[in-house]
Amino acid sequence: MSRELTRIGEALQRVAADLKKGDVITAAYAVRNGADALSGIPMTGEAYGEIEMLLVNACDRMQSSPALVDIFPEGILYVPGEEHNLSALMGRLLQSVEPQGGSNGGREKGPSTRDEFLTRARAALEAGKENDARNELAVLDELYPQDAELHLETGMLLLDFGLTAEAVAYLQKAAALLPAPARVLNTLGVTLRRMQRYGESEQYFLRAVQAEGGDPHLFFNLGRLYIDTGQWSKAAECAEKALALDPDFESAAKMRAFAERGLSRS
Numbered sequence: 001m002s003r004e005l006t007r008i009g010e011a012l013q014r015v016a017a018d019l020k021k022g023d024v025i026t027a028a029y030a031v032r033n034g035a036d037a038l039s040g041i042p043m044t045g046e047a048y049g050e051i052e053m054l055l056v057n058a059c060d061r062m063q064s065s066p067a068l069v070d071i072f073p074e075g076i077l078y079v080p081g082e083e084h085n086l087s088a089l090m091g092r093l094l095q096s097v098e099p100q101g102g103s104n105g106g107r108e109k110g111p112s113t114r115d116e117f118l119t120r121a122r123a124a125l126e127a128g129k130e131n132d133a134r135n136e137l138a139v140l141d142e143l144y145p146q147d148a149e150l151h152l153e154t155g156m157l158l159l160d161f162g163l164t165a166e167a168v169a170y171l172q173k174a175a176a177l178l179p180a181p182a183r184v185l186n187t188l189g190v191t192l193r194r195m196q197r198y199g200e201s202e203q204y205f206l207r208a209v210q211a212e213g214g215d216p217h218l219f220f221n222l223g224r225l226y227i228d229t230g231q232w233s234k235a236a237e238c239a240e241k242a243l244a245l246d247p248d249f250e251s252a253a254k255m256r257a258f259a260e261r262g263l264s265r266s
Helices: 003-013 016-020 024-040 045-063 083-097 112-126 132-145 148-160 162-175 183-192 198-211 216-230 232-245 249-266
Strands: none
Touching: 003 016, 003 183, 003 216, 016 024, 016 045, 024 045, 024 083, 024 249, 045 083, 045 148, 045 249, 112 132, 112 148, 132 148, 148 162, 162 183, 162 249, 183 198, 198 216, 216 232, 216 249, 232 249
16 A cells, blocks of 8 residues: 555554544544545555455444544444545534544643644655754654654654655654554554565564554554565464454455465465
8 A cells, every 4th residue: 555545544543542542533534534545545456445444443433432422423324435425424523523622532732833843844845855854853852752642743754755764763762652552563564564674574563463462454464574575374374363353354365365375385
């Protein structure tokens, strides 16, 4: 998948955790972005299926979330193929919760300078002024050295503009500070795999699985690494674990079949 689709998928995977924290706004934006992606971003059948599956799971989580019962009695209904309706539904949900100061789970918004620095850094990157962006981000790093979410946001920003090595450094900081770092460890694993730093990638994926072993997508991503490195037996094992957690995980079933073909040839 493209970098943008990967980010959308990762946000959808975090919906359950966001709802557990009471962060309805972040969950709603993730679902709306997923619906808009299916409607408007060209993608392969496999990528489409992965995003659709994540969207179904995220909506199921929202439908059963106690955080939404009182503030959005309309309920969350998603019918695959009707992504425009889902996007509109998320728009209504956001309108109902964003004016309520406490609806984001009590998450404090940082000082305006934090957002201003990030905005200037993004603008500099868009203009091709990488050194200016680095200067803005360096000041932020000094002001908020323990802000794990900021380090994560910075890392993702740098990934967007292809500054992969610098992004990894920020993501590593985020992983060290977050109490539940599985999503960042997974992002590090994916990023390092694409850089062909396979040993480091494997270690981050293994840590992600250890931190949150109930997520089939973590086993799938680890399996992708083993496919890349020709470790067919390990890839098949990861696919089996993913399917044990989610028997309808079509991409994991395809991975298992691919790994088994690799085993038969070796």
